[in-house]
Amino acid sequence: MPQADLDRSVFRAIADPTRRAILDRLRQGPAPVNELAAAFSQSRPAISKHLRVLRELRVVSEQKHGRERLYRLEPAELKNVADWILPYRDFWQASLGNLKSYLENE
Amino acid sequence: MPQADLDRSVFRAIADPTRRAILDRLRQGPAPVNELAAAFSQSRPAISKHLRVLRELRVVSEQKHGRERLYRLEPAELKNVADWILPYRDFWQASLGNLKSYLENE
DNA sequence: ATAATACGTAACCAAGTGGATACGTATTAT
DNA sequence: ATAATACGTATCCACTTGGTTACGTATTAT
Known part of the structure; x- marks a missing residue:
């Protein structure tokens, strides 16, 4: 098989x-x-291509302004990243907690 | 120029x-x-290759257990993702706030 | 001892990626 | 009108990626 269908999620944008x-x-x-x-x-042109990726994945928007194109941050899709990472928070907090109690008991 | 130096960050792991x-x-x-x-x-083997990437980027660890290899989540590197996304939180909260007040004023 | 299991790795391949240069077009400046 | 500016896009290229099959090795089962 050649390749699976591509990842068109925001994770590719921030890769x-x-x-x-x-x-x-842009923040x-x-x-x-x-x-x-x-x-x-x-x-x-390289930056233009990056902007195209960001545009297509809806992480930025483009606005024509004279002969310039203003690029603006569109944070909605980034929330998906935060939502995905959220349940992992418990894990590294647990790890840090273990380290803390380990240090305290030495 | 052929290619810039590769991204070896955790962002590649989760891409x-x-x-x-x-x-x-693994959670x-x-x-x-x-x-x-x-x-x-x-x-x-495809999964093995994915696990190798995760291992090298220190998002998982491997432990030999008989003839099996147990893979375990290592959340520390994932914290970098959470840290990176954090400042964007203000932006989508602002957007949602704007939407909320927009809806309330209609 | 032999066979089966649970992997990792090597070699290979098609497709995707990120870069460059060349070019076209719309807008602004002269 | 002409030139300059600010882009996007086309084409090309080297390299990476993600998958496969074939194979080797350590461990367990018979």
Whole structure:
């Protein structure tokens, strides 16, 4: 069999470090493509492709503004990540708790 | 240029849906490989490869137990995901707040 | 001792990914 | 009108990924 059907979830969007950095930047407010590209020592088309992925997975939105395109953070899909990670919280809290009591009993 | 240096973060570990499912399963307790493989309509070696990725990124640990290898969830690295997503929480809460007041004012 | 079980790994392959350069188009500046 | 700017897209390429089958090895069962 060639390959299973692709993962089109938000997890793919945040799998790439450049895309995560773009999202981090957009937390400070919308930005045009050139400003984003300037920060990442990659060609502008490369950033455009990353933005396309983020757009298609609905993590950002695009708004034409003159000849610029302002990209804006769309946090709704990211909530899925938080929701997925949530039940694991108990586990690392338990681990830290064990470590704490271990240290306290030495 | 061929490719940038690879992302070896936990985000890569959770990028694949099969690997996320494995982690979800391991939340209920450690499991041997065969049990994991039985659940995913993939060959056992495929699951072994996924487990290797999870192992190398320290999201699971392996423990030999007779001829079985028990895989166990190691939540510490997953905390990085929760930490990364945390500042975005404000954004989707703001969005939901806006939606709420929008609906209330109609 | 021999067979069966539970794995990991090697080799291979199709498809996906992330990058670059080249080019086209809409908008603004001159 | 012409040039410059700010993009998106097409094409190409090396590398990665995720799957398979074939095989080797340690452990347990007979």
